[in-house]
Amino acid sequence: MTDSSSNPGKKDVGTLIIAGLFVALGLITLNDVTGYSDTDSIVFPSFVAYALIFMSVLVIIYSWLKPNPDNGFGKGDWWRRLLLVASMIAACLVMPYAGFLPATAIAFAGSLFAARHEGWDMRSGLVFAGSGAVIMAGFYALFRFALGVPLP
Incomplete structure (x- = not known):
């Protein structure tokens, strides 16, 4: 470096x-x-x-x-970057047809797979799935009921 x-x-x-x-x-x-x-x-x-x-x-x-030439388009796993962008685009395309929760699940799962560098096991999969469900339900409740935003 x-x-x-x-x-x-x-x-x-x-x-x-x-x-x-x-x-x-x-x-x-x-x-x-x-x-x-x-x-x-x-x-x-x-x-x-x-x-x-x-x-x-x-x-x-x-x-x-304060330039840092190691930033930007540096080394890294390109599949992670592509998966993150693809999951966000997929969520945007799915939302009008399937609704907020399924689209959010796609974005959450894609982002999680892109961000997690450690290996997967049953326990971590269940913890992430459960926490993701709670977070998505919380955002749904916040937008739908507290802020009154109509969701698809």
Whole structure:
């Protein structure tokens, strides 16, 4: 591994590209919410878009001032990255047809498989399945009953 201080001119290009894409997505979202007719519907996506832009700009500044060329598109398991993105896309595609809970289960399971580096055994599988069910039910109850958000 190389120390970033030995390569002061080399930027972590992957981080800069992804953070730039997140800034662009935030701006697209802010542009999109201008067409919403219900003012209550604008609050959450606008807040998230502003937060995404702000945090991404901070990442760009930090990464520009203190580069770490080992970040970004560095080494790692690409199948984990692809599984995470694929599970999120699958959840978005499934939600209108199957509903919130099955789509959330797909996203949770895909994210968990992508993130867990240790091996699987029966006990850990049951613990993760049980905790995932509790978390998904909690989010369902929060959105459906406490916040009154209509869910598919």
